[in-house]
Amino acid sequence: MKKVLGKILISLFVVGTLTALVASDTFIFQTAKVKIDNKEGSLYIGTPVKVLKSVDEKNVLVEFSGMAFGDKLYTGKTQSLLMATKTEGSFGDKEQIVKVQAIIEKGYLSEVPEEIWEEHEEFFYEMCTQCHGAYKPQSHTMLEWDAILQTMSGFAQLYEDETEYLSRFLKANSSNGFYPEQK
Amino acid sequence: MDSSRRDFLRKSVAGSAALAVSGSSVGAANIFESRTVKIPSASHFGAFYAHVRDGKIVDITSQLDSDANPTVIVKGLADRNSSNSRVKYPVVRKSYLEGKGRGDLRGKEEFVRVSWDTALDLAADAIKRAQKKGGNEALYNASYGGWSMPGAFKPNVLAGRFFNQIGGAIGTAGEYSNGAAGPTNPAIVGDMEVYSIQTAHEQIIANTKVLVLWGADPYKTQRAGYSVPNHRCYDAYEEYKKAGIKVVLIDPIYTKSGQEFNADWIKIRPGSDVAMMMAMMHYLYKTGKYDKAFIEKYTHGFDKFLPYLLGKSDGVEKTAAWAEKLTEIPAKTIENLADLMVSNRTMIAGNWAMQRAEHGEQVDWSIITLASMIGQVGLPGGGFGFSMHYEGGGDAASGKRTVGGISQGKGGEVSLTIPASRMSDLINKPGQKVTYKGKVITYPKIEFMLSAGGSPIGHQPNTNELIDAMRKLDTVVVVEPWWTPTAKMADIVFPATTTMERDDIASGMSYSNDRIYAMKQIVKPRYESKDDYEIFTLLAKRFGTEKKYTRDRTAKDWLEGLYSKSYARREMNITYEEFWDKGSVHYEIPDEARKYVRHSAFRADPVNNALKTETGKIQIFSEQFASYNYKDFKGHPMWFEPTEWLGNKELMKKYPLHLVSPHPTYRIHTQMDNTWVQNAHKVQGREPIRVSPNDAKKFGISDGEIVEVYNDRGSILAGVVVTKTIRDGVVAIEEGAWYSPEDSTKANTRCNSGQVNLLTSSRPTSQMASATTANSTLVSIRKAGVVSPNVAYNPPKIQGA
Structure with a gap:
């Protein structure tokens, strides 16, 4: 096996019928630019990853699994919750569950989900409790949240970017989102 | 008439409160006017000005640049403010x-x-x-x-x-309003649907040929709003009439909306609507008139629903003849309506009351399935909507915050x-x-x-x-x-x-x-x-x-x-x-908004504009629902016979009348019941009960009489209104009258005022949503005996008041 200093080994392999999400205790704190296959990519806020090793002072190599849809990686078939994107190439065959590795700056990682979603949560409770009591994000699946937001974004008078922002928070924290144990 | 009297009358007509003015003072009315301040505010009944003089409200008028068709209810707000029913101290x-x-x-x-x-x-x-x-x-x-x-x-x-x-x-x-449909619709059509903007009036006026008011009564419900109503819809409804839209009303009551639109009346037996929908779907399938292409392209699970519809899975074929027994609507009428709807651009305006009954979760699901078989979902002026009667449904959106x-x-x-x-x-x-x-x-x-x-x-x-x-x-x-x-x-x-x-x-x-x-x-x-x-x-x-x-x-x-x-x-x-x-x-409303048609994007491209359902399509069958393994809620829409309805012959021996409790005409639920506005409809100060002429005869009661309405759960007084606008076997008491116990020391004492919920059941819709079933109620009527005054709006006894 060739060993190249500073170069990154890319591994993409099929994991068969495993669920896309694996138990994790490290998450993306803020959507970040990363290197996948030595090309530009992005890892999206909240996505669970596993730290494999340090690459240098600033960066680490992480691993994560998801379902491929061209250059996008989602948690599952409904393409409801985006995990990562690539600028070039695809993650695998359509709906294939793949393991992906990426290099990311350490500073973008957090082990405390509450910390990641603090701002989103505040905005959610501000916009979404003006008429009725709050529904905890875990009380719905991500698909249900998609459906509910369609009606509710009108009543909460959210701009499109605000709906996107809230949608991410709700789906990431939904009953089948990134933190399924938190019920 | 001498000149001083003429002046007096002129000044009275000028609009101030009663004046005793000597005829010579021309400016008398103006003095009072100048001491009156006009203060703007807004309510669930419309935006208004309160006219205040010496710290008291002397009149309420509407903000006519924001309220196109004011309702009298808004004038009762002043009365409510100074009402003796105010809580005055802790x-x-x-x-x-x-x-x-x-x-x-x-x-x-x-x-x-x-x-x-x-x-x-x-x-x-x-x-x-x-x-x-x-x-x-x-x-x-x-x-x-x-x-x-x-x-x-x-x-x-x-x-x-x-x-x-x-x-x-x-x-x-x-919630109570859409407690069954709200939680159920997302998995079926990818949206709660009951509160979603459906389309603009302009689209209906231009394209709809048949409007089916399935229990919806927009003339009544649009008077009040969750926000501040603009009542523009009434102007739009006049355009509906001019456009010659044929309106069909499916309702046990020939409501104001039915009357205004001169609608065909299908006086359905309460609680049987889903059976009628099933029969219509069966007819459309058997005649081959249903939209096969729409079903294939835009829905999921029709193949799992069909055996049920055809009676293959439960031995009961859902024919129009089968439905006739349940709905008391002739089979031919059911089939003719299906024909009318499938051969014309049809808008189905569903209501919320139907799902406030046993198995309420089935109602919207069945309407959506029926609309899918008709195949006009996403076409201008076609499809289904559950909010046409709400918040100015049909209003175009400004798009501004x-x-x-x-x-x-x-x-x-x-x-x-x-x-x-x-x-x-x-x-x-x-x-x-x-x-x-x-x-x-x-x-x-x-x-x-x-x-x-x-x-x-x-x-x-x-x-x-x-x-x-x-x-x-x-x-x-x-x-x-x-x-x-x-x-x-x-x-x-x-x-x-x-x-x-x-x-x-x-x-x-x-x-x-x-x-x-x-x-x-x-x-x-x-x-x-x-x-x-x-x-x-x-x-x-x-x-x-x-x-x-x-x-x-x-x-x-x-x-x-x-x-x-x-x-x-x-x-x-x-x-x-x-x-x-x-x-x-x-705010201005852009012309674009007047073109809005719900589901048109889905119809144009069901892949890229997939619905937020598991399959991305309309789910006639839902694996998720089937997985719950409930006994009274399954993977596809079904007819479940209610327990408390006119089809229960045993129960009808004691309680032969089906009681519906629609949203009130002159209130929002209990709001405004303590104002003079109620005089417009109360009978001897009690909540009215609408009774058909035949039923009035049967029970020996007459218009204007106070009677006792009762069942196992309670009894109330109500004032009789005999009317041909309600079908035999059904009575209606609007919800929201303030409860007034005749004798609070007695358990289950009679309510003097007419609060209908003494008669309704708290049994849940089904294991799915556990929602309210207030519209699944049977009652009987008897003479009231001794009637005491209605003290619902009196404060209680207070020491130190």
Whole structure:
């Protein structure tokens, strides 16, 4: 096996019928630019990853699994919750569950989900409790949240970017989102 | 007539209150006019001006540039403000004040006037006592939806905010309005659907050939709004008429809407609508007239539903003849309607009342499936909608932001919610379980209950059951401007100001979003009333959470903050002061919005605009639903025969009339029942009961008579209105009359006033949504015997008042 200093080994392999999400205790704190296959990519806020090793002072190599849809990686078939994107190439065959590795700056990682979603949560409770009591994000699946937001974004008078922002928070924290144990 | 008398009459007509003026003084009317100030505000019935002279409201007129067709209800707001039914001072129930508890005496004994501090201390102590006993799960915040008024300081929100900051409380999941359809529709069509903007009136006027009002009564329901109504829809309905749209009304009552549209009346037996839908679908399938291409391309699971429709899975073929027995609508009529709908551009306007009945979850699902077989979903003027009767349904959207309201903030540790109509079960059955959307909820033990801005003795079915339950609690606190029936059942009552006694801000409407209204203080707070915001701040003080509660913001700070996010402030650069001075801001509505057709994007490209369902299509079959393994709710829409309906021959021997309880014409639920507006329809001061001429004859009752309406759950007085607009076998009592017990010392005493929920059942729709089934009620009628006065609007006995 060739060993190249500073170069990154890319591994993409099929994991068969495993669920896309694996138990994790490290998450993306803020959507970040990363290197996948030595090309530009992005890892999206909240996505669970596993730290494999340090690459240098600033960066680490992480691993994560998801379902491929061209250059996008989602948690599952409904393409409801985006995990990562690539600028070039695809993650695998359509709906294939793949393991992906990426290099990311350490500073973008957090082990405390509450910390990641603090701002989103505040905005959610501000916009979404003006008429009725709050529904905890875990009380719905991500698909249900998609459906509910369609009606509710009108009543909460959210701009499109605000709906996107809230949608991410709700789906990431939904009953089948990134933190399924938190019920 | 001599000149001085002519002058007098002219001045009287000029609009001021009665004057005794000498004929020579020409300017007399102007003096009063100049002492009258016009103050703008807004309500659930429309935007208005209060005319105030010497600190008193002398008239209410509508803001005609924002209210296209004002309703008389708005004029009753002044009466409500100065009504003797106001809660005037903080009061505590006598035995409770004496430390004896005696919850069994709630609603039966006098109150004692106390200071604000005393009342607040007692309430805070009760909360702390409950927390000590059972944690915050022992606290029940029964303050339900935001319907009390259209402003930003909604009492239910203010209550929720308070509880959230002290650790949380038990709240409400779902609602009464769409308790069954709301939780069910997302998995079927990828949206709650019941509140979604459907289309613009322009689309219906231009394209719809047949409008099916399936229980919808927009002429009635559009009078009131969740926001501030603009009543423009009535002008649109005139255009519907001019466009020659054929209207079919499927309803046990030939409603105002039916009459206005000169609709064909299909007087269906209540509770059988799903059977009729099944039969129509069966007919469309057997004749090959259904839209095969639409079903294939846009739906999922038709192949799993078909065996049921054809009787292959349960041995019962859902033919029109089968449905005829259930609906009492001739088979030919059912088939003809299916033909009419499939061969013309048809809009199905579904209502909400049908799903407030046993197996309510089946209603919208069946309409969606039927509409799918007709195949016009996503076409202009076609498809289905469940909000055409709500919030100006058909209004085009401005696309611009108006104002929101105060938020409740993050939930405390405890954020458990129970399905809305399970209120009595929550109190009565601690430890027991209820199912809801595939989950199981366990009822905690409630010690403390608070209600602000709503009246559970009003919206909760089976009033006697609730009264009984409330008597078991440790403490009941109510925050209200008026002596509602719920306030009379409390231990501690705090007098709240009305919207006329404080500043607030509101928007209109939910779909058009084209107005922001200043709700200005009109008169000084009466007696010792305080704003809800102040009441909960004072309560929060006793928990050390007052700073969190207010963030040091005055009411004005909040209003300015809310306004600052609006399009008016940001894009139009209208300052808060300018807005407040003028009284309202208006937005233009772009022409594009008048072209909006729901589901047209899905229809154009079902892959890229897939619905938010598991398959991306309309789910006639849902694997998710099937996985719940419920006995009364399955993977596809089904007909489940109700237990309490005209088809139950056994029960009909005792109670031969089906009682429907529609939303009222002159109220929002219980609101405005304590005003003169009710004189427009009350019969001898009681809530009317509509009875067909044949049934009136059968029961030996006549128009204008007070009768007793009863079943196993309770009895009420109601005033008879004999009318041909209701079908035989069905009676109607609008919900919301204030409960008035004839003899509060007796259990299940008769209600003098006509509160229909003494007769309804709190049984749930099904294991799926556990929602309200108020419309599945059978009753009988008998002579009233001795009738006592209706004291529903009188305050209770108070010591020190």
